Amino acid sequence: MHSLLSLARMLLLVLLVLPGLARASVTAGTIKGTTVDEGGLPVPGVLVTIKSDNMMGAKQADTDMEGRFNFPELPPGIYELTAEKAGFAKVVRPGLQVNIGRNTILTVEMPLQEAGEEIVIEESRPVIDTESAQRGSVLTKEFLERIPAGRSYQSAVQLAAGTTGGSNANIGGAAYNENTYLLDGVNITDPVTGTFSLNFNFDAIEQVEILTNAFDPEYGYNLGGAINVVTETGGNVLEFVVNAYYTNGNWAPKLDARYAADGTQLAPTDFDSRFELFQAGVKIAGPIVRDRAWFIATYQHDRSLIANVGIDLPRDYDGHYVFGKITFQPTAAHRFTLLAQADPTTISNTDQSDRFVYPEAQGQQTQGGVVASARWDWFISPEIFAETIATVQKSYLENAQVPCTHDENLGYNPCEPTEYEYSVDYTTPGRFGSNNAFDSGNYPFFDFDDRWRYSLGTKFSMLQLSLLGTHDLKVGLSGDVTRWRRTFGYTGDVYYVDLNELSYNPDTLQNYYWVEITGPISFLARAENIGAFVQDVYKPIDNLTFRFGTRYDRNIVRNDVGEPIINVGLWGPRFSVIWDPWGNNKTKFVGSVGRFNDGGRLAVPYYLSQSGFGSKLFLGEYFRRSVSAHSNGLDNSYSYAPNENLNTVLDGTIAPHSDEFSVGAEREIIRDLAANVYFTGKYTRNLYAFDETNLVWDEDGYNVLGTSDGTADVLQRMRTPSIARRDYFRTDVGVQKVWSDRWQVQGTYSYTISRGTMQTSPSGFLSVPQQVEYYVNGLLFTDVRHDVSAGFAWDLPNDPWTTQLGALIFFESGNPVSRYYANGAEIGFGSILRQTVGTYAREEPYFEARIKVEQEVPVRKGKLSAVAELSNLINARQGDGAYVASDNRWIISGRQDPLELTLGGRYEF
Amino acid sequence: MVLALALAAGCDRSGMELLPQPNDAFPAVLEIGELQVISPESGTLFTPDGCNEQDENGAYNCYYGQLSPTDGVTLGGATFSFTGTGGDVCVIVDPEALFWNQFISSSSSSQLWGYPDLDDDDGDLDLFGGLSSYYTGSPGVELGDFSGFYTDSLGRQIEIDYVECFNESPYFEGEEAHAGRGAPEYCKIDTEGREGIQYTIVLETFSVPRDDGILSFGTVVLDGACGGAGGLSGSSGVSECTMLGETIDVDGSVRDCSVEREYAFCLNGEDGNSDARILSRFCCLNPSACGEDPPDGFCDELELDTFCTEYPDLCGCEG
Amino acid sequence: MSSELLPRAALACVLASAALSVGCKYDENLPNADLKGTVRIPKELAAVALSDLEGNQWTIEDDARAIGPVYIGVYAGIDDTLYSYPHPEWGPVLDEEQGGDAYPWGGTSAGRFAWGCYEATVCKTLTGRYDSYQSVLDFFRDQVRSPITDDLGNEITSAEEYQERCFMIEDVTSDDELDLVGPLDFTDGGDYFEAEVEILHSQFTPGVSVWGFADMPSAAFGFSTCDVEGGGYHYYNSEDYYKGTNYRDVLNFPGKYITAGDLVSFDPIVVDDPEQEFVLELGYKYED
Known part of the structure; x- marks a missing residue:
């Protein structure tokens, strides 16, 4: 315990010493508890020691007068606790799992025994954190290794209740781009797209925390969830792992027939999509100086060949992920961590739009980036500490045509005599086909996209303050600057489009049109954020916890000429109460309320940028008047779109925000296994939406009757109206068992209702006012009514060779689908609704089961394992994308991947 | 590892080299001055040789010039003025086009010489014109447009476009229409009742040739409607053949x-x-x-x- | 600040911020409003005189199906000096033939040209006028005296055939999707035909005027506001026609489209309060 006066002094000191304060998020967990005698009375003065392979040295503390001990800021992992006091038996509790942001709370019973006797208690691991209201999941390394998640943490993220969608998950009804991604406490959310900005090395992951709601202010302000990856740190033992995996999805039967544009059914070899993945990795970790300096370095190579249905040239993904971290703890009071991750990747054959793309006409993408951070943890006392993190991140994404090469073995795009190898021709106009014409020229587009993030922050924690109970107080401050530069254009500032007539003869150059474009556009947007938070965990009595706090963020997001498009102050107060009615850490009742905000992404001002293409369309002399020409309104030989910015922002927009509440209960029903039931409601309001200010529509929104300014321009105005909203309600019933007795399980059933006017932000639903009624209370994409997700891991008992089994099951109701009709306007807004959004139909439900077997093979030294993993066990081929075509047909636009088998091996010592 | 990371990060590029960079030797926004309204003999072919000659008032007979690209989102181009004659006036601009097969080829595009083109040598200027009093730009400094405001009886302001020069070139005619790269544009302005009134012409840069990053052009103002102006004897109206030699290299010589x-x-x-x-x-x-x-x-x-x-x-x- | 106050201050700060962030109602201060009202047409003015090539003349009386599309605009003001009827004030006249642009602040319609299921119905059938396909057939056969024919010139006598054809060319499966038949705009209000209208998201300031006109059919049952080369395009075997739609500047240059027989609102409706419902009477019949 510390007096508040000394704490205040300490706080002042920290504020003065540290350069800035922190976005630093949570990367550690806590072991806390009470030592009691056999009669349940607290035993003070017990020496409690904890140690772990993941922590440098051991930590010790004496229990206080109430028998309490508290070990905060522990690197996640498995710990052993020892309690000793003269007159009592020495008690050892191995296998204690410490998770990110969670409290491992236990009551250590100290029997009176002869001195020197040791009692090892392996049973009964804490499964409920009775001081936390945060909803979500923590996936440990041990669990991630056992479940068949395809060596992708993103696949496993869906195990958390309230998480739907794909690798960029929709969490709590929010859009896929409204989450925060954290790597070792560093915000690595892409500043433009709001998605994850780099690929991690799977082998470097220690734990993944998925927070779906009711999370503390220190995790940030976002509308969705937070995905917090904490990596390994190495250890006192040198560890070397090498592994390789191969996945193939080609041999499975795929029975869904496909049709070419002319109506002929494709042969199976044409429509079977190709899926191959090769992964190899190496990890080396260990001590530089025992208990002083550790390191970990990993390298992972991912290569995949995936072709869309009927396309000959597969998309060729070739990624190299490098991760390194050094942790240096010169004294018990200071720890320094340097981290770097890079993921340079090339993707060839990016144009998978149709089946007639010549190799030399293909596009190529290079992408990747590097994040580097330096962190200083200062343990002023066992319960007062500060952390400071400085981060620089750069990511890039380049699209261009295939470079030329002199290597004939590559077989495509030979260099001209005057060209350098690997040079890209930016001056020859691109040429591509439409309606199944050959893409016979070079990829027409280039795009250079660079994103930067610089952040600096500090967090200061003061635990176990006494004032009418105990308080764990944290404050933090951070600054964040992001930039986005994009240079893009069309090669030669023009492109040709070949139409489908005679499309199978690439020598035919008839029937085309071309578009002239102004020169390349260079666009630079930037944003600044300053954020601060304060939060407290207040325990007036032992079995009652209040968590409360707020954060304030000031966000300014500017367009390419520096105009602040978004300039908002965001308050994010949160309050939770957690009650453990019997005070035995086996039950809790939880209630939470809180506000979460959207501070804007750099993609938002992009819509309001002053830069833009002007384009001129020319129809070739052989262009025939056709139906498509009429329906596009292109029945003359010309169209001209000057590079004017027609978008504006309404003065006084505010930040989109969610007000969220949840209530629930958890109870340990059998040893180490808890059941839970939760209800969550989330009201999201004032999302970004565009309305249109110029066109005057008829009573149904079909046709334009006039224009306010006398021009045919479509003038878009960005607003944040209250009607731009989402209402989300979810009930979860789940079970969770921690790893013990060689098995672990985690599963949830969720019943969800998700309604509102918009899923993604910005949206254009306001554009035609007569249409708005069909959006109000429409079913959103996240209205996944029934959602089951479960993960299971089991190590076979009495097995001389360790055999591990893992399984995953996902079931989701199909997404609601809307039907659109053509309108008569012909300028903009080419389709309209006649029915409330999402009520027309749903896609088929999605079901997937995966299993994994890992078998250890005895070798003289080290550990060799063979791995087999089957994805989509029953080879379900449900449509996972669908729409209603204008001719009223139900079109499945994408299907679940087929059965895939992965075979792999891993060797470690 | 650090080296590897540095290399990885170094793989990217900004793409700035793909942007035509401003060239200090040439203006991005050029004010030519005054052009005479001339009445050449039928069939006259204009070339740089006989142009850029000024009369006693400093007005050019016809003009060949060169433009640099601008440095960002601002517009570039050239402006000049002429004085209304009280009758029809034809304004012609022919931007640099070394060889734009797609446009000028008389043979079918499916035949030889249809593809490819020398595609890095074409420039594009869009022609606008109207009364100088409506012109919102600052000649030589910033391009503008021809707009005025109408304020209705409740005080709402509507911006009105007072452009009077509507492109008549045969492929790309129409209001708000502009010819594509390399193609000349021309329009008729009826100056009836406005004799002696000054008009401003704006040649707005749409694209700059990639070969040398300089957009050269020729422009002339003819008395009368465009139908009978210039060109070879058999040509109808204005065409690529009215102004020749508009491809001028950086050193000032015709290519x-x-x-x-x-x-x-x-x-x-x-x-x-x-x-x-x-x-x-x-x-x-x-x-x-x-x-x-x-x-x-x-x-x-x-x-x-x-x-x-x-x-x-x-x-x-x-x- | 005394050290004891620190957590209390923090708590106060949290509560204050919570109150601040949830207590405010957000007002966008939009310069827009939704205006509601009723359009009414005196029955005596809604009578339509038709004639055929043989010189026969007849009148359709007391039949709302003969009312053409009603266009309603919100304007800065009404000027009585431009035409023989009140017409929205207009901006500079850049083209003598069409007059100045009236720059509508907003607007809507009562009825619009429905998809032309047959070429013969292009620019002749409207939404909100018919409650059944049989009603359309009857109206054109009995009142217009020009039965609806298919593209080969054969008269359509079966409502089912008509519906099927509409469904086929519009790729729909229900009348709700098509809008040709369904709820009627105009109801019988004694001496008037009345229709409720809603002008959504109009630009608004107190003092704007609501004005409108009905494009009544010509003697050959044609409508001057319909563009026979506009709208969707139908191309199937030998059939090749546009399905027709209104001109897109009807509310910008209404005077250009108002022809003999059209009904124009005569008394100015000035709206100061957007909550106040207006009654717009098209009480003036324009005659050449």
Whole structure:
């Protein structure tokens, strides 16, 4: 315990010493508890020691007068606790799992025994954190290794209740781009797209925390969830792992027939999509100086060949992920961590739009980036500490045509005599086909996209303050600057489009049109954020916890000429109460309320940028008047779109925000296994939406009757109206068992209702006012009514060779689908609704089961394992994308991947 | 590892080299001054040789100039003024086009010489014009447009476009229409009742050629409607053949063979010459002036030996 | 600050911020409003005189199906001096033939040209006028005296055939999707035909005027506001026609489209309060 006066002094000191304060998020967990005698009375003065392979040295503390001990800021992992006091038996509790942001709370019973006797208690691991209201999941390394998640943490993220969608998950009804991604406490959310900005090395992951709601202010302000990856740190033992995996999805039967544009059914070899993945990795970790300096370095190579249905040239993904971290703890009071991750990747054959793309006409993408951070943890006392993190991140994404090469073995795009190898021709106009014409020229587009993030922050924690109970107080401050530069254009500032007539003869150059474009556009947007938070965990009595706090963020997001498009102050107060009615850490009742905000992404001002293409369309002399020409309104030989910015922002927009509440209960029903039931409601309001200010529509929104300014321009105005909203309600019933007795399980059933006017932000639903009624209370994409997700891991008992089994099951109701009709306007807004959004139909439900077997093979030294993993066990081929075509047909636009088998091996010592 | 990371991060590029960079030697926003409204003889072909001559008031007879790209989102181009005659006036601008086969080729695009083009040499200027009093730009400093405001009885302001120059070139005519790269644009302005009133013409840069990053052009103001103006005797109206030699290099010289090639194209389109394949023959003799080498055998079918005898004006250039 | 106050201050700060962030109602201060009202047409003015090529003349009386599309605009003001009827004030006249642009602040319609299921119905059938396909057939056969024919010139006598054809060319499966038949705009209000209208998201300031006109059919049952070369395009075997739609500047240049027989609102409706419902009477019949 510390007096508040000394704490205040300490706080002042920290504020003065540290350069800035922190976005630093949570990367550690806590072991806390009470030592009691056999009669349940607290035993003070017990020496409690904890140690772990993941922590440098051991930590010790004496229990206080109430028998309490508290070990905060522990690197996640498995710990052993020892309690000793003269007159009592020495008690050892191995296998204690410490998770990110969670409290491992236990009551250590100290029997009176002869001195020197040791009692090892392996049973009964804490499964409920009775001081936390945060909803979500923590996936440990041990669990991630056992479940068949395809060596992708993103696949496993869906195990958390309230998480739907794909690798960029929709969490709590929010859009896929409204989450925060954290790597070792560093915000690595892409500043433009709001998605994850780099690929991690799977082998470097220690734990993944998925927070779906009711999370503390220190995790940030976002509308969705937070995905917090904490990596390994190495250890006192040198560890070397090498592994390789191969996945193939080609041999499975795929029975869904496909049709070419002319109506002929494709042969199976044409429509079977190709899926191959090769992964190899190496990890080396260990001590530089025992208990002083550790390191970990990993390298992972991912290569995949995936072709869309009927396309000959597969998309060729070739990624190299490098991760390194050094942790240096010169004294018990200071720890320094340097981290770097890079993921340079090339993707060839990016144009998978149709089946007639010549190799030399293909596009190529290079992408990747590097994040580097330096962190200083200062343990002023066992319960007062500060952390400071400085981060620089750069990511890039380049699209261009295939470079030329002199290597004939590559077989495509030979260099001209005057060209350098690997040079890209930016001056020859691109040429591509439409309606199944050959893409016979070079990829027409280039795009250079660079994103930067610089952040600096500090967090200061003061635990176990006494004032009418105990308080764990944290404050933090951070600054964040992001930039986005994009240079893009069309090669030669023009492109040709070949139409489908005679499309199978690439020598035919008839029937085309071309578009002239102004020169390349260079666009630079930037944003600044300053954020601060304060939060407290207040325990007036032992079995009652209040968590409360707020954060304030000031966000300014500017367009390419520096105009602040978004300039908002965001308050994010949160309050939770957690009650453990019997005070035995086996039950809790939880209630939470809180506000979460959207501070804007750099993609938002992009819509309001002053830069833009002007384009001129020319129809070739052989262009025939056709139906498509009429329906596009292109029945003359010309169209001209000057590079004017027609978008504006309404003065006084505010930040989109969610007000969220949840209530629930958890109870340990059998040893180490808890059941839970939760209800969550989330009201999201004032999302970004565009309305249109110029066109005057008829009573149904079909046709334009006039224009306010006398021009045919479509003038878009960005607003944040209250009607731009989402209402989300979810009930979860789940079970969770921690790893013990060689098995672990985690599963949830969720019943969800998700309604509102918009899923993604910005949206254009306001554009035609007569249409708005069909959006109000429409079913959103996240209205996944029934959602089951479960993960299971089991190590076979009495097995001389360790055999591990893992399984995953996902079931989701199909997404609601809307039907659109053509309108008569012909300028903009080419389709309209006649029915409330999402009520027309749903896609088929999605079901997937995966299993994994890992078998250890005895070798003289080290550990060799063979791995087999089957994805989509029953080879379900449900449509996972669908729409209603204008001719009223139900079109499945994408299907679940087929059965895939992965075979792999891993060797470690 | 650090080195590896540095290398990985170094793989990216900003793409800035793809942007035409401003060239200090040329203005991005050019104010030409005054142009005379001239009445040349029918069939007059304009070239840089006879242009850029000023009268006693400093007004040019016709003008050939060069423009630098701008440095960002601002617009670039040239402006000049002329004085209303009280009748129709024809304003013509021909931006640099070395050889825009797609546009000027008289043969079908499915035939030879249809593709490809010398695609890095075409510039595009869009023509606007109206009364100087409506012009919102600052000549030589910033481009503007021809707009005024109408305020209705409740005080709402509506911006009104007072452009009076509507492009008439045959492929791309119409209100708010502008010809594509390399193609000349022209319009008729009716100055009835506005004799002595000043008009402003704006030539707005749409794209700058990639070969040298400089956009050259020629412009002239003719008395009367555009239908009977300029060009070869058989040409109807204004065409690529009205102003020749608008491809001017950075050093100020007209690019080799550019006048001859344009002239060959113009002759090719003349009545009675369409079977003479003048352009094809010219290009066979000067392939580098016309784009890629012709396919094997193409030139064998043409009578190249007699070309210089038939068309001595088109021979002798080093294309 | 005394050290004891620190957590209390923090708590106060949290509560204050919570109150601040949830207590405010957000007002966008939009310069827009939704205006509601009723359009009414005196029955006596809604009578339509038709004639055929043989010189026969007849009148359709007391039949709302003969009312053409009603266009309603919100304007800065009404000027009585431009035409023989009140017309929205207009901006500079850049083209003498069409007059100045009236720059509508907003607007709507009562009825619009429905998809032309047959070429014969292009620019002749409207939404909100018919409650059944049989009603359309009857109206054109009995009142217009020009039965609806298919593209080969054969008269359509079966409502089912008509519906099927509409469904086929519009790729729909229900009348709700098509809008040709369904709820009627105009109801019988004694001496008037009345229709409720809603002008959504109009630009608004107190003092704007609501004005409108009905494009009544010509003697050959044609409508001057319909563009026979506009709208969707139908191309199937030998059939090749546009399905027709209104001109897109009807509310910008209404005077250009108002022809003999059209009904124009005569008394100005000035709206100061967007909550106040207006009654717009098209009480003036324009005659050449």
